[in-house]
Amino acid sequence: MKITVIYFDNSPGMVGADELEPLIQRRIVTSFRRSDGWVRVGRDPVRGRGGNYRGPERRAMANHSP
Numbered sequence: 001m002k003i004t005v006i007y008f009d010n011s012p013g014m015v016g017a018d019e020l021e022p023l024i025q026r027r028i029v030t031s032f033r034r035s036d037g038w039v040r041v042g043r044d045p046v047r048g049r050g051g052n053y054r055g056p057e058r059r060a061m062a063n064h065s066p
Contacts, residue, residue, distance in 0.1 A: 001016070002016060003020055005020070010030075020032060024046065027041075
């Protein structure tokens with residue numbers, strides 16, 4: 001899946017989902033588009049950053065048969 005991004009020089013682009021995190025960490029992109037709108041790096045929440053989830057691990061449950 002390709003993700004629309006805005007690079008540091010304000011030019012638009014498309015990157016693979018696996019490329020996004022390294023570009024964010026290296027501060028090469030300033031924004032990227034999610035299904036619910038634009039995310040501004042450094043201002044909006046980004047997956048994998050922030051607080052600790054204290055609930056049950058639901059992702060692991062999805063791989064097991066009942």
